Amino acid sequence: MRSKHKNNLPFEARKVSAKEARKRATEGNPVGDIEAPGQNPHVHHLFTTPIWHQKRVKNFEKIQEEIEEVIPEIDFNMIETWGTTHYLSTKDFQQDLFREYMLDSLLREIQRNVTDYLIELRFEPRPFQMCSWLTKFEKGCYGHIHNHGTSDLSGVYYYKTNGKDGDLFFQSPAPGHGMSKVCAASCGGSRRYIPQEGVLLLFPGFLDHGIHTNDTDNTRISLSFNIRFQ
Numbered sequence: 001m002r003s004k005h006k007n008n009l010p011f012e013a014r015k016v017s018a019k020e021a022r023k024r025a026t027e028g029n030p031v032g033d034i035e036a037p038g039q040n041p042h043v044h045h046l047f048t049t050p051i052w053h054q055k056r057v058k059n060f061e062k063i064q065e066e067i068e069e070v071i072p073e074i075d076f077n078m079i080e081t082w083g084t085t086h087y088l089s090t091k092d093f094q095q096d097l098f099r100e101y102m103l104d105s106l107l108r109e110i111q112r113n114v115t116d117y118l119i120e121l122r123f124e125p126r127p128f129q130m131c132s133w134l135t136k137f138e139k140g141c142y143g144h145i146h147n148h149g150t151s152d153l154s155g156v157y158y159y160k161t162n163g164k165d166g167d168l169f170f171q172s173p174a175p176g177h178g179m180s181k182v183c184a185a186s187c188g189g190s191r192r193y194i195p196q197e198g199v200l201l202l203f204p205g206f207l208d209h210g211i212h213t214n215d216t217d218n219t220r221i222s223l224s225f226n227i228r229f230q
């Protein structure tokens with residue numbers, strides 16, 4: 001058994017100077033008002049959904065090693081009321097793997113990415129609370145369409161995948177786009193993300209998503225988390 005995580009959560013996101021955060025927040029178009037575009041005419045893509053995509057995390061090898069040590073200690077189970085979907089390390093989503101185990105390398109990488117994501121979205125970094133769990137997809141497993149409720153941010157890190165064992169798909173949060181032939185193609189429907197080891201995705205918790213069935217013999221394992229800011 002690995003030793004307990006020494007840090008007390010909630011912890012603070014990686015510190016970015018207030019000066020830097022303010023500078024970023026005032027660059028470009030401010031959130032809210034629509035400014036005259038530099039290019040005229042111009043299409044304003046209002047109400048878009050920000051998805052953060054880190055192709056391969058820093059310290060990939062170290063992060064993989066830390067998770068590999070934890071996997072044998074995890075008791076994976078299905079949630080019976082969901083039917084035969086996929087295996088989880090938690091039943092109530094109150095678990096925090098970063099508190100239970102020393103997954104420090106991945107925690108630092110998530111903090112770094114969250115901070116950069118927040119700066120991009122002009123939201124000043126602040127302390128947050130986190131829960132996290134592991135998900136396992138054997139052959140035939142899938143993820144029904146769901147969302148993470150009022151979680152401010154959610155995320156997933158791909159630990160083990162062959163890239164063909166279940167795409168993640170996000171559904172448009174604005175289904176009204178599907179009522180317009182003009183908007184349906186670009187703004188409606190769903191979008192797939194092919195899983196890849198070392199990839200970290202961040203997205204708002206309200207966004208509906210699911211995982212396609214794993215039709216391969218590979219065991220697909222990912223680590224998911226929810227974040228709530230103070």
Ligand SMILES: [Fe+2]
Nearest residue numbers: 146147148209
């Ligand atoms: Fe999810």
